[in-house]
Amino acid sequence: MSCIIERLAIVGVGLIGGSFARALRQAGAVRHVVGIGRSRANLEHALSQGIVDEISFNATEGVAGAQLVFISIPVCSISAMVGAIAPSLAPGCIVTDGGSVKAEIVRECEKLIPEGCHFVGGHPIAGTENSGASASFATLYQGKRCILTPTERTDREAYETVARLWRVAGANVCSMDPERHDRILAEISHLPHAVAYALVHAVGTADAEGENVLSYSAGGFRDFTRIASSDPVMWRDIALMNRRALLASIDGFSASLAELRRRIDSGDSPGLAEFFTIAKQFRDGIL
Ligand SMILES: NC(=O)c1ccc[n+]([C@@H]2O[C@H](COP(=O)([O-])OP(=O)(O)OC[C@H]3O[C@@H](n4cnc5c(N)ncnc54)[C@H](O)[C@@H]3O)[C@@H](O)[C@H]2O)c1
Ligand SMILES: O=C(O)C(=O)C[C@]1(C(=O)O)C=C[C@@H](O)C=C1
Secondary structure (H helix, E strand, O other), X not given: OOOOEEEEEEEOOOHHHHHHHHHHHHOOOEEEEEEEOOOHHHHHHXXXXXXXXXXXXXXXXXXXXXXXXXXXXXXXXXXXXXXXXXXHOOOOOEEEEOXXXXXXXXXXHHXXXXXXXXXXXXXXXXXXXXXXXXXXXXXXXXXXXXXEOOOOOOOHHHHHHHXXXXXXXXXXXXXXXXXXXXXXXXXXXXXXXXXXXXHHHHHHHOOEOOEOHHHHOOHHHHHHHHHHHOOHHHHXXXXXXXXXXXXHHHHHHHHHXXXXXXXXXXXXXXXXXXXXXXHHHHHHHXX
């Protein structure tokens, strides 16, 4: 395929940024990739694996001359990064991100992006519990959704370029209002992570018969809690930035758990079977 971007800068060459770079390189959609970050070991690994062609510890220097900058660092650091690199962006540069929360980032970044440059918010709905360039792989986005969150200020051509890159990376692109994105993702991604962390926390600190009950964990516990091995800083930032929507989701979940508890407590056999059947049908429906 013909090259779409001559010079791509990736700020944060971890699972998400590294996988984006790998997918685009493999497709021949980018000529030169600059990896920007803070961890020498991580960036040197990315360089040695050919994920990037050049590394930089200085974001303002690293983004110079790039046609597109992809920011894939924890969500609470994204707008500060855009503010820091703004004076160094080449005219016409497109800045986009992969952050898991959108409304605040889009609001702030649209204010910070300089005249003649463009910001497009994005979020690939794909990931794993692993972090860093060593966890990245080219097929991460194959067949997965990528939500872009344009507003009335978004430049149409910049949006189309970002959408095209995600399609080249294998993703199915859709667009959504940033606030709507945050409410939907609170339910389907942020709540499950909060519940998984809370479950492991509860079981890990439980005093049952003076035993370390975690040593008895088998498939059920492990399947349910895989995502509690995700990066704590990433999830701290998501919980704080999407606080309002996540609290509403936690309240909905608490009501569901309270209802389940009530049916168990009252020995409501048909009610319990109904509760589990409905949940099983929803779950089987996504397989
Ligand atoms: N992990 C997932 O499943 C997933 C999925 C979709 C979106 N996201 C989002 O993508 C972003 C990156 O997540 P990830 O899983 O790739 O994380 P990661 O930890 O694998 O990679 C992040 C990289 O950014 C670097 N970094 C952190 N803060 C920095 C800063 N201020 N300046 C420069 N470099 C910095 C880290 O050293 C690391 O190499 C987050 O916003 C996250 O919400 C993650
Ligand atoms: O598969 C995983 O490990 C994930 O947690 C990926 C996952 C999710 O499905 O919730 C996590 C965060 C994102 O922003 C998008 C995707």
